[in-house]
Amino acid sequence: MEFKARVFDVEQGQNEVALNEQQAKELDLGLLDRVKVRFGKKEVVALVDYSHSVSRGEIGLFREVSDALGVAKGQAVSVESARRPPSLDFIRRKLDGEILSQPEVSAIIEDLMAERLSPAELAAFIVGVYTKGMSTEETVSLTNAIYASGGSLHLKKKPVVSEHSIGGVAGDRCSMLVVPIIASLGLTIPKTCTRAISSAAGSADAMEVFAPVCLSIKDAERVVDKTGGCLIWGGAVNMAAADDKLIKIRNPLRLDPKPLLLSSILAKKKAEGAQYVLLDIPIGRSAKVATVEEARDLAKDFEALGRYLGMQITCSITDGSEPLMDTIGPALEARSVLQTLYGGGSPNLAAKACVMSGVLLSMVRGFTREEGAKIAKHQLESGRALEKFKEIVGAQGGKPDIKPEDIKIGKYVQLVKSKEDGKIAHVDNRNISRICRALGAPTDKQAGLILKVAKGQKIDVGAPLFELYASSREKLDYGLEQLPRFNIVEIERIIIDVV
């Protein structure tokens, strides 16, 4: 049937069209039923909305649909009822606890990418995976399907190695040291980073203080082929594209089913072309994984999947109960990283980066881990890692000669002091993230905070706890307002009670 197009310039997050309610019902098209909309040789599948403002014979196209078809107002499009995508039956079978085959998992991810599944249908898939789990074979299929949904790097020099943290620790910018250390030793380490999702900064946000991180695949390959490393945003090269679509559904439900966590990370490592992968699993209160037992289980899963996917995977379990550096926020973290490369900065960061690099060197070069860590330390202390970092920054299009003091941080500063005596019992990653976001991070790179205390330290009334940084008075005030809701530093009094 032919309809006259109207264009609604609104993004719906999925393909949608609006039909006259009465006419849609006559055509037996229910709310959110699927239709094929065709214009010339182009065709999309869209979900049906009802609208009284759309007349009979008209169709309202939302932005995703009008963009995909290239239709302008008044042009005629043809509409027909679309069949239910077969992947809905596979989702249904997952809900019934069945094991899906590789083509079935692929069909789900392909329909997801082609916008053939509604948010409710995707939610059913995610919940199915959450409640029924996935076998190793299914998770491998999912990893391969997510990998195939996006771009990938093809690098000249092998072996390709990679390092990745499952995240959750404030100020953990290890990769920004591991990449130049490893690349300075002649290995290839193309690091695709994430931006902050719920934290104050991702490695992509911090690296962007030095250089552009949104590179095309071609440019990224050029940078890595030239320097041995890169620190770019994975989203820009559209790696594991299906993963981004799944995250949109997972976030409101706060559902992170293990098979999706595993496949999301490994699809990206596969897209980097990595043969040797070191995965860091930070544990502890306010980290993503609570206990060492859980971390060991997760590590076993990663290693088993690696064997199927042709990657040698080693997992490190580290203490993630507290921030790694005392500076949090994109610019503040970038400054500490650069200071550390210059020989000062954060001793915690330097130590962790060298140990992690040591594990990678033991995997690829056959050293012991201790020997590897020593070699890494030498690269850092001799300035070779700094030279390599500058080279990478330059190749990505940034300013290689930037000094720590050149990095701009928020001009509006407020020191927060302790109101009681006691001992620092806990410094909370999640609440630090919330306060930094209230101050404007990660969009505002200059926002963040500097911790003045660490766990276990004894303090008196009036001792400095942390300093907030913002780029306007209003943002600083807003951050201060939120402090009572989100406790950053927990203080344990020496006498808890006297009875």
Added chain:
Amino acid sequence: MEFKARVFDVEQGQNEVALNEQQAKELDLGLLDRVKVRFGKKEVVALVDYSHSVSRGEIGLFREVSDALGVAKGQAVSVESARRPPSLDFIRRKLDGEILSQPEVSAIIEDLMAERLSPAELAAFIVGVYTKGMSTEETVSLTNAIYASGGSLHLKKKPVVSEHSIGGVAGDRCSMLVVPIIASLGLTIPKTCTRAISSAAGSADAMEVFAPVCLSIKDAERVVDKTGGCLIWGGAVNMAAADDKLIKIRNPLRLDPKPLLLSSILAKKKAEGAQYVLLDIPIGRSAKVATVEEARDLAKDFEALGRYLGMQITCSITDGSEPLMDTIGPALEARSVLQTLYGGGSPNLAAKACVMSGVLLSMVRGFTREEGAKIAKHQLESGRALEKFKEIVGAQGGKPDIKPEDIKIGKYVQLVKSKEDGKIAHVDNRNISRICRALGAPTDKQAGLILKVAKGQKIDVGAPLFELYASSREKLDYGLEQLPRFNIVEIERIIIDVV
């Protein structure tokens, strides 16, 4: 923060607003995040969409939101980030296999009714119930919450009885006889019917051939207080309103979790004020329940729930493998019902209605079932049921003196004949529904078909199988086109093969 309103006259199926993408990101509002939108004293919670066509400082309100707030273009509305509804945590706990308390189940249904849950979040709830199940106590909570979400009847004369089929059998218009039979015996039987969801006609669609079925609660109470019965559409009196919202999500996934099936039906029976309920569970190929064992399990669940809800429930298990009448489609079924009340019509329908009425009479009046069925048969044969039916039709605002021959059916008729010799092996409920819908039913009341054969019957080449009815040449052609896809009559050849 204040925004200038624009109105997008498009129904989204949920509360949504569109913000300028850049501005939304600065405000840390992700796609589908929740905001509170306030105008004067009115407030709604809506999900955020991005739009480039909305300028900074503007907000696009979709129809549900602009209607709820009563905002016109250019007026200022205030927007603030809304907290995540706590019911999301309860949904999450159901996914983790926990048992929800009565207040937790109520919170989910209240948030559903207040549009505080997105389709993806509702899908998570439905899938959680599907994969993790619900205890009897949880199902009781759900029934009570769904009951409380809509209107209910308050009738003068007790006891109130009810009859209901879980559906799936073409031409099963039993209620249209049971209601006048039972009401003619002085009992109160307020029947709220459904419209067709996937079938050719619901009882509400067929009854509408005789009288209006969209009555207000007040009018429905008046009809029942006067005549002892009614046959109205449950949707119009807004009974179990939450159920309709859940169905919109369940349909595309074809998910019918048992606790939702149970609570959906029982919430409606509770809203009728029923004290004695007869539930019919048809079984067999192409019915909703396949085996007698499954039906017995379901019956036990219904009876157990009834005890908690203060209803005495009896279940009948009947053969639903084939259509009950040979006429399918709203007007064709209505005509057969009226003929049966006049003493002719469908012997199958008359027999089932009398047996069902007999069970109801045994529950309320202490007869044996056989005695009850005899009494019902007498009411039917003596014309008392017809008189009562006319009375109800008149009270609902229809024409009580309508004759079977007054009912209009499709003028475009096509007889379909057998192309082979053999025996009728199966007549398929689902495929009959699909063909009748292709012919225009249930919206077009005159569309449908008449079966000329029944299971087990031997036929020769050229024997009539069924007749299609449509109200236009085009619709008839479209129905004929669909015949090869949906096999209505399966014929078994006497010699299946000769080797």
